[in-house]
Structure formats: C-alpha cells, structure tokens
Amino acid sequence: xxxxxxxxxxxxxxxxxxxxxxxxxxxxxxxxxxxxxxxxxxxxxxxxxxxxxxxxxxxxxxxxxxxxxxxxxxxxxxxxxxxxxxxxxxxxxxxxxxxxxxxxxxxxxxxxxxxxxxxxxxxxxxxxxxxxxxxxxxxxxxxxxxxxxxxxxxxxxxxxxxxxxxxxxxxxxxxxxxxxxxxxxxxxxxxxxxxxxxxxxxxxxxxxxxxxxxxxxxxxxxxxxxxxxxxxxxxxxxxxxxxxxxxxxxxxxxxxxxxxxxxxxxxxxxxxxxxxxxxxxxxxxxxxxxxxxxxxxxxxxxxxxxxxxxxxxxxxxxxxxxxxxxxxxxxxxxxxxxxxxxxxxxxxxxxxxxxxxxxxxxxxxxxxxxxxxxxxxxxxxxxxxxxxxxxxxxxxxxxxxxxxxxxxxxxxxxxxxxxxxxxxxxxxxxxxxxxxxxxxxxxxxxxxxxxxxxxxxxxxxxxxxxxxxxxxxxxxxxxxxxxxxxxxxxxxxxxxxxxxxxxxxxxxxxxxxxxxxxxxxxxxxxxxxxxxxxxxxxxxxxxxxxxxxxxxxxxxxxxxxxxxxxxxxxxxxxxxxxxxxxxxxxxxxxxxxxxxxxxxxxxxxxxxxxxxxxxxxxxxxxxxxxxxxxxxxxxxxxxxxxxxxxxxxxxxxxxxxxxxxxxxxxxxxxxxxxxxxxxxxxxxxxxxxxxxxxxxxxxxxxxxxxxxxxxxxxxxxxxxxxxxxxxxxxxxxxxxxxxxxxxxxxxxxxxxxxxxxxxxxxxxxxxxxxxxxxxxxxxxxxxxxxxxxxxxxxxxxxxxxxxxxxxxxxxxxxxxxxxxxxxxxxxxxxxxxxxxxxxxxxxxxxxxxxxx
Numbered sequence: 001x002x003x004x005x006x007x008x009x010x011x012x013x014x015x016x017x018x019x020x021x022x023x024x025x026x027x028x029x030x031x032x033x034x035x036x037x038x039x040x041x042x043x044x045x046x047x048x049x050x051x052x053x054x055x056x057x058x059x060x061x062x063x064x065x066x067x068x069x070x071x072x073x074x075x076x077x078x079x080x081x082x083x084x085x086x087x088x089x090x091x092x093x094x095x096x097x098x099x100x101x102x103x104x105x106x107x108x109x110x111x112x113x114x115x116x117x118x119x120x121x122x123x124x125x126x127x128x129x130x131x132x133x134x135x136x137x138x139x140x141x142x143x144x145x146x147x148x149x150x151x152x153x154x155x156x157x158x159x160x161x162x163x164x165x166x167x168x169x170x171x172x173x174x175x176x177x178x179x180x181x182x183x184x185x186x187x188x189x190x191x192x193x194x195x196x197x198x199x200x201x202x203x204x205x206x207x208x209x210x211x212x213x214x215x216x217x218x219x220x221x222x223x224x225x226x227x228x229x230x231x232x233x234x235x236x237x238x239x240x241x242x243x244x245x246x247x248x249x250x251x252x253x254x255x256x257x258x259x260x261x262x263x264x265x266x267x268x269x270x271x272x273x274x275x276x277x278x279x280x281x282x283x284x285x286x287x288x289x290x291x292x293x294x295x296x297x298x299x300x301x302x303x304x305x306x307x308x309x310x311x312x313x314x315x316x317x318x319x320x321x322x323x324x325x326x327x328x329x330x331x332x333x334x335x336x337x338x339x340x341x342x343x344x345x346x347x348x349x350x351x352x353x354x355x356x357x358x359x360x361x362x363x364x365x366x367x368x369x370x371x372x373x374x375x376x377x378x379x380x381x382x383x384x385x386x387x388x389x390x391x392x393x394x395x396x397x398x399x400x401x402x403x404x405x406x407x408x409x410x411x412x413x414x415x416x417x418x419x420x421x422x423x424x425x426x427x428x429x430x431x432x433x434x435x436x437x438x439x440x441x442x443x444x445x446x447x448x449x450x451x452x453x454x455x456x457x458x459x460x461x462x463x464x465x466x467x468x469x470x471x472x473x474x475x476x477x478x479x480x481x482x483x484x485x486x487x488x489x490x491x492x493x494x495x496x497x498x499x500x501x502x503x504x505x506x507x508x509x510x511x512x513x514x515x516x517x518x519x520x521x522x523x524x525x526x527x528x529x530x531x532x533x534x535x536x537x538x539x540x541x542x543x544x545x546x547x548x549x550x551x552x553x554x555x556x557x558x559x560x561x562x563x564x565x566x567x568x569x570x571x572x573x574x575x576x577x578x579x580x581x582x583x584x585x586x587x588x589x590x591x592x593x594x595x596x597x598x599x600x601x602x603x604x605x606x607x608x609x610x611x612x613x614x615x616x617x618x619x620x621x622x623x624x625x626x627x628x629x630x631x632x633x634x635x636x637x638x639x640x641x642x643x644x645x646x647x648x649x650x651x652x653x654x655x656x657x658x659x660x661x662x663x664x665x666x667x668x669x670x671x672x673x674x675x676x677x678x679x680x681x682x683x684x685x686x687x688x689x690x691x692x693x694x695x696x697x698x699x700x701x702x703x704x705x706x707x708x709x710x711x712x713x714x715x716x717x718x719x720x721x722x723x724x725x726x727x728x729x730x731x732x733x734x735x736x737x738x739x740x741x742x743x744x745x746x747x748x749x750x751x752x753x754x755x756x757x758x759x760x761x762x763x764x765x766x767x768x769x770x771x772x773x774x775x776x777x778x779x780x781x782x783x784x785x786x787x788x789x790x791x792x793x794x795x796x797x798x799x800x801x802x803x804x805x806x807x808x809x810x811x812x813x814x815x816x817x818x819x820x821x822x823x824x825x826x827x828x829x830x831x832x833x834x835x836x837x838x839x840x841x842x843x844x845x846x847x848x849x850x851x852x
Contacts, residue, residue: 006041008088008103011079013037020078029078032057036075040089044099047092069416072097073385077296083383083412085620091412093442093625093658265292265350266300266329268309271336280337282306284371288335288348291375294387300327324353331358333378337367346374350382354617358382358408358583362400377401380417381583383410395421402434406441407546409585411623414438429461433471440478441586443624443660449478469498469507476514480521481626483664489518501538506547509538513551520554525561532558546587549578553591560594563770565601572598585621592618593634600641603773603806603813612638625660632656633668640672643811643842645680652676667693667704674711681845683719687712703736710738713745714782723749737763737775741782748786760786764799773806777813784816788823796820807833811840 004015012021015038020027029037035057040048054063057071072089073082079101081088088101270284282302289299308323320332336347343365350358358381362373376386380401398421405414415438421431432455439448452475455461461468476491492515499508516531532554539547556571572595579588592615599608612635619631632651639648652673655661661669670693677686690712694705709724716723723746735743744759760783767775780803787796800820806813818833 005106006103007106008101012106013041015042027078030074032071033074033078036071037078040097040099041103044103047096047098049096053096069412073412073416077384080298083410264328264330265297265333266305266323266327267292267302267333267335268305271334273338280367284335284337287368287371288333288375291372291387292379295376295379295384297379297382297384300329344370346370348374348378350378354614356585356618357580359581360404373397377404380405380413381408381410383413385413385416399434406437407582407584409441409621409623411438411442429455429458429464429467433467433474436474440481441624443626445478445482449475452478465498466504466507469495469504469511472498473507473510473514476518480514480517483662485518485521489515492518505538506542506544509535509542509544509547512538513547513554516554520557520561525558529558545578546582546584549575549582549584549587552578553587553594556594560598563772565598565772569595569598569602585618589615589618589622589627589631593630596634596638600637601772601774603777603810605641605809608638609642625658626662626665629655629659629661629665632659633665633672636672640675640679643840643844645676645843648672648676663699664701664704667696667700671704671708671711674708674715678711678715678718679844683715684721686715687719687721690715706736706738706742710742713742717745717749737766737779740766741779745782753790756786777803777806777810777816780816781812784820788819793824797824808836809840811837811844814840
C-alpha cells in the first residue's frame with residue numbers, strides 16, 4: 001500500500017494526509033485528537049498505557065489526567081463514541097486505553113477523494129448506527145429469557161458484598177453546597193502547526209439566525225434573556241417547525257420514507273400545561289435538541305420526529321417503538337415544563353431501549369435559563385460536556401452537573417466536570433470530597449481511602465464540623481465495600497458525635513443508615529432495624545428521595561435476614577422503582593441483584609429471568625469491577641437454576657477479565673463452580689473444588705462455608721466417596737439450614753440414624769419457618785430419600801405435600817416428589833413427575849430412571 005489509511009464503520013482515517021472522513025465528508029479535527037486516533041489505531045492489537053499515550057501525543061510527560069481525559073472525550077466524540085458505549089475507544093481501568101472497533105488497513109491513494117466541506121463531529125452521523133454497534137467486538141446479546149427450571153444452587157445464599165447494603169451517602173444535597181459565581185476558563189486544545197480549526201456546529205436555527213439583524217444574532221449567541229429568546233424561537237420556527245406542525249396534523253402528502261432519520265437521540269414536543277404559551281411546545285423541543293447537538297450528541301431532526309409521531313387524537317400505542325425504529329434512537333427525551341412559585345421547572349426524561357431512565361431538572365424564573373440548565377445537566381448524565389464557548393458556570397452548577405453524571409454512572413464526565421470546577425476553587429476540600437465519590441463508583445477504594453484520610457487530617461476540614469462528618473460517613477461506606485464492618489461502625493458513630501439530630505437531619509439519617517448496614521452485616525439484625533427506622537424518620541423530614549431509596553433497600557436486607565423473602569421483595573421492588581425514577585444507575589444495579597435473589601428464594605423463575613434480562617443489559621454501564629463481578633455471579637446463579645450449565649461455566653471459570661472480585665466474591669465463584677460440577681454429573685470434581693476452598697477455614701464467610709460444606713457432602717454421597725468429619729453446630733437455634741443438612745448427611749452415613757433424623761427434622765422446621773420455598777425444596781431433596789430408605793413412608797408423604805406446589809416449575813421439587821410417589825406405589829404420579837423433570841432438566845442429568 002502506498003499510504004497509511006484505516007477504515008472502521010462509516011469512517012476512513014488517512015494518516016498521511018491527516019484527514020478523517022465520514023462517507024464523502026471530511027470531519028475537521030484538532031491535531032492532537034487526530035494524533036490520538038492514529039496512535040491508538042496503529043496499536044490496536046494491544047492496550048496503550050496513559051503515560052505512553054501522553055508522551056506520543058503531547059511530546060512531554062507533564063500532562064494532567066484531566067487533560068488526557070478531555071482529549072479522549074474529544075476523540076470519542078469525533079467517531080461517535082462516548083464513555084458509556086466505548087465501542088471504539090475502550091478504557092482499560094488503572095492502565096490506559098485500547099482501540100476496539102473492527103478496523104482494516106486500506107490503500108490510502110485509492111480511497112482519497114476530492115475535498116468536501118468539513119462537518120463538525122456533532123453532526124456527522126454514521127450511515128448505519130445500529131450496524132456500527134453490531135460490529136463492535138465483545139458486544140454479545142446475553143439477555144435471552146430464562147427457562148423456568150432449577151439446579152442445586154443454594155437457596156439462602158445471600159449476596160453480601162456489592163449487591164447488599166446501600167451506601168449511606170453520596171453527593172451532598174444542594175442545600176449544603178456553597179455556590180460561587182466566579183467564572184473559570186475551560187482547558188482548550190493547544191494549537192499545533194498543521195491543525196485545523198473545529199468547524200462551528202451549525203443547525204437550522206443557527207443558519208436562519210446568521211442572516212438576521214444584530215438583535216437576533218444576539219439571541220443565537222447568548223440565549224440569555226427570555227423575552228428575546230421567545231422572539232428568536234418564534235422567528236426560527238415561523239417557517240420551519242410551526243409550518244411542519246400544521247402539515248403534520250392536516251396533511252399526509254410528504255413521504256416519511258424520504259426523511260433523514262438516523263440519530264441516537266430523539267426529542268419529543270414539550271409537555272406544557274394548557275394556558276402556557278403555545279410556542280413552548282415546539283420551541284423548547286427544538287431548543288433542547290439544538291443544545292444537545294451542540295454538546296456533541298447527534299439528535300434526530302425535530303421535523304422528522306414530528307412527522308413520525310401519531311396525529312393528535314390517534315392511538316399512540318407503539319409510538320415510541322416506531323420512533324426508535326425509524327430514527328435509530330436509543331433514547332427518547334421527553335421534556336416537561338411547569339410553572340411554580342419559584343419559577344419555571346424544566347424536566348428532561350431520557351428513556352433508553354431497556355426502559356432505563358435518566359432525568360435532569362432545573363428551575364429558574366427565566367424559562368430559557370431553566371431549559372438550558374436542564375439540557376446541560378442531561379448532557380452530563382449522557383457523558384458529554386456542555387457546548388464549548390459558553391460562559392463557565394459557577395461552582396454550584398458544576399456540582400449539579402457532576403451529580404447528574406455520577407447518578408448516571410458517567411464517571412469520566414463527572415471527573416472532568418469536577419476537575420474543571422477546581423479552577424474556581426483550587427484545592428477546595430468539598431471538590432476533593434466529590435472526586436472521592438467518583439473513586440468509589442469506579443472501585444478505586446485504596447485511592448479513595450487515602451484521599452479521605454488526607455482530608456480528615458486537613459486543618460480546614462477540622463474547622464468544618466459538617467464536612468468532617470460527611471467525610472467520616474463516606475469513609476464508613478468505603479469500609480463497608482471492602483468488608484471492614486467494625487471500622488465502618490466506628491466511623492459512623494464518630495460522625496454522629498459531630499452531628500446535631502435536628503439541624504443536620506440529612507447527614508444524621510445517612511450516618512444511621514450506615515450504622516444499620518454495619519450492624520446488619522455483623523448479624524445484629526434487630527439493632528440494625530432500629531437504626532434504619534431512625535434513619536427513615538430523618539430522611540423523610542429532609543425529602544431525600546435517593547437516601548430513602550437506599551434505606552428501603554437496606555430494610556429489604558433486614559427482611560431477608562429475618563427469613564421473610566416476600567416482604568423483602570416488596571422493599572427491593574420499591575427501591576428499584578425509586579432509583580429508576582431518579583436515574584441512579586449504580587444503586588439500581590445493586591438493588592436489582594437482591595430482587596433477583598429474592599425471586600429465586602420464592603421459586604419465581606419467570607420473574608427472576610425477566611429481572612435478569614434488564615440487569616444484564618445494564619452491565620455495559622457499570623464502571624466498578626467488583627460490581628461487574630456481582631452481576632456475573634447473579635447471572636450465573638440464574639443460569640444454574642435454569643439448567644443452562646455451559647453459559648454459567650462461561651461466567652465462572654475463570655471470572656471475566658473486566659472484573660476484579662472481592663475475597664467474598666471469589667469464594668462465591670468457587671461455591672458456584674462446585675455446584676456446577678455436581679449438576680453436570682461430576683461429583684468427584686465438585687468434591688475436590690469444595691475441599692480446596694474449605695481449607696481456607698475462618699477466611700470464609702459463614703454462609704459460603706456452610707453451603708460449600710453441604711455441596712461437599714452431597715458430592716461425596718453421589719460419588720460414594722468418604723464423608724467429611726462431623727460438623728460442630730452452634731448451640732441453640734443459630735445453625736443454618738445448609739449446616740444442619742450437611743450434619744444430617746454425615747450422621748446418616750456414619751450410622752447415627754437417630755441423630756440424622758433429629759438434624760433433618762430441625763432443618764425442615766427451620767425451612768418452614770423461613771417463608772422460602774427454595775429452602776424447603778433444599779431440605780426435601782436430602783430428607784426425602786432418607787425417609788424412603790428408612791421406610792418412613794408416612795413422613796415422606798407429608799413431605800411430598802409440602803413441595804408439591806412447586807413440582808411443575810422446579811426441577812428438584814419434581815425429582816423428590818417423583819421419588820416419594822414411586823416409593824408409595826403411585827405410578828401415574830411418579831410418571832408425571834418424571835415428565836416434569838425431563839422438561840425442566842436443561843443440561844443437567846435428569847436421572848429419570850430413578851422414578852421408573
């Protein structure tokens with residue numbers, strides 16, 4: 001080849017002429033952005049470290065992470081990628097970046113064409129957006145529906161790490177933030193010889209206003225006064241949207257098939273209250289769309305969106321689906337405007353294909369200011385900085401945008417916004433504290449804890465009682481995440497010593513919420529329930545919706561620990577609903593894990609499967625490697641229950657490369673691998689895996705240890721290998737169900753029939769009291785064969801009656817029911833159970849011969 005050129009999707013990058021083309025149009029780029037693209041593409045077979053990329057692009061090493069982050073944001077934006085999708089440039093946590101788009105080298109000379117006018121990256125749209133997504137490596141469709149079935153996965157195994165307690169605090173509420181009206185300069189791309197200027201982002205509105213008188217040009221450049229903006233909006237819409245709206249409701253002569261409809265976002269007309277100005281419905285629709293475009297997000301043309309919407313009075317069923325299909329929009333944005341005592345409130349709700357919703361709101365006496373602020377906060381939630389060339393906002397608005405980005409798990413954008421905000425107040429403890437929040441969501445626990453320790457030793461922090469309490473609360477949350485519950489308890493108690501219950505109600509509620517979590521994790525459930533009740537009272541007073549959602553999630557955990565899964569489901573479902581309405585993705589993903597667990601406890605496989613589909617679809621949005629491990633573990637458990645063993649093995653052996661499991665999670669991986677081996681008909685392997693992990697002794701959390709011991713004894717029994725040593729149970733009623741079952745199996749194989757009977761009966765009574773059908777089936781699976789072997793058919797018949805309600809949907813319930821019916825001589829019932837087993841077996845060994 002005579003030159004270096006690379007084709008990926010609809011793009012062609014010519015490294016020799018230093019040009020990027022989208023189709024036949026040139027895309028203007030700053031020199032360093034182009035250097036970055038070329039360097040990553042030409043080393044696409046490996047990841048490129050941050051220092052290496054800085055040295056190659058900047059030619060020096062004294063470049064901040066913020067500058068590099070801004071460069072990557074611009075490079076992604078140029079090729080229609082972002083920090084969420086990462087289908088072209090992928091972040092390699094704690095290392096650097098890698099080019100991942102399918103790319104081929106081509107003959108540069110053959111692909112060169114006469115120059116054409118440059119397009120700004122914000123408006124250069126790929127010919128087939130969906131196609132470019134499908135071509136991205138590693139993007140598989142794992143969200144297939146779950147078959148209602150079961151395998152020998154522990155019923156009461158709680159996910160006690162990242163999917164368990166909801167952290168007590170996050171970004172502080174607006175009332176605690178001190179606004180600063182100082183202006184700050186944004187980092188600009190350094191000029192280099194040979195660089196091209198970025199073409200201005202042009203929209204229909206800009207084109208129209210470019211030839212308008214000075215007054216209207218002022219409107220286009222600043223958008224500062226509502227009166228002028230209203231006139232400008234009407235002027236723009238006079239020959240465009242308003243005319244199209246009249247056509248949309250009165251004529252069908254224009255062919256929709258001719259419209260340019262491909263864009264990842266579509267903005268609907270604004271929902272305004274009857275009696276407000278008519279121009280707001282379409283004028284604010286176009287304003288929001290234009291603002292998002294100028295922030296680097298392609299948006300479907302407003303006239304296209306209007307043409308695709310059903311006519312007024314027509315049936316709107318399926319309207320969103322039709323709009324997504326025709327525009328390619330992943331998100332549909334619904335603006336809503338209402339007038340209140342404190343001004344205009346603009347709400348922007350962006351809903352994606354999976355039903356996950358992001359929200360951004362702003363209130364201001366000036367309707368256009370409210371629309372602009374809400375649009376910029378939505379841009380932050382989508383992972384994009386606001387349009388360049390605007391006046392830099394004050395500190396308070398920076399924090400609002402950072403909060404929006406953090407809730408949506410757009411952590412790169414949140415970090416960039418906060419780093420930019422430091423220009424307003426260098427070294428400000430509050431800004432450092434918020435950057436620690438980003439560390440938490442990225443799973444950078446060591447770095448976050450080190451910064452918290454530094455802040456707590458800062459003299460300025462020592463003088464600020466409320467900020468010090470916040471830092472202690474946050475350090476407690478970090479300690480919970482790394483399983484240091486005693487340390488977390490000390491931090492929350494120290495925070496309470498600094499707080500006043502009445503004056504600091506919100507922070508007091510967060511401290512009590514955290515204290516409840518730590519006591520719950522240490523088995524002090526009733527103390528935890530009292531702490532959480534106190535927290536609820538305080539958070540209700542302050543109207544902290546996010547804090548209340550976290551509290552509901554933690555109350556769900558209390559009900560789970562009280563063996564009341566049905567009540568836990570109600571709490572988890574309510575928390576999930578609240579988190580989704582707030583666009584709090586990190587919290588939503590955590591609580592969804594426990595909602596799935598509770599559905600499995602109740603043998604509600606269809607509900608668990610549906611919840612898992614959404615849960616898995618959100619995985620690409622997660623940045624915390626430990627939380628990614630939790631998602632994989634939850635999916636593996638659902639797959640094991642469905643008998644889809646090969647898919648489960650792909651998640652468990654070994655853990656996926658983008659995860660970083662905690663110690664507790666690594667032990668869960670080993671537990672599920674042992675179960676997988678047993679379900680696959682390899683009891684000797686299951687025994688070996690369990691013994692290897694059980695050697696860790698006290699390093700294992702008790703729930704994992706008890707379930708591993710039970711799987712070990714089941715495997716030894718199935719393979720006719722020696723049983724383990726007698727298990728020492730706690731005194732009183734504190735022994736878990738799996739520990740009692742493992743003890744009963746060892747006692748039965750040791751010839752201690754009476755002791756085995758007593759252990760089985762105690763496990764059954766405990767399972768009946770638990771309210772968990774899954775635990776009941778676990779006990780019956782071991783107890784039923786023992787009763788048959790002993791000839792206790794009457795007790796076996798009563799046991800059959802207990803599990804019968806789930807025999808049509810649960811593999812193990814069907815098996816134990818069939819064994820009992822066969823022992824009782826009920827041939828027809830045994831045959832029915834055999835059929836259910838065959839239907840529910842999946843890839844398991846159905847062992848139907850046992851029932852015939």
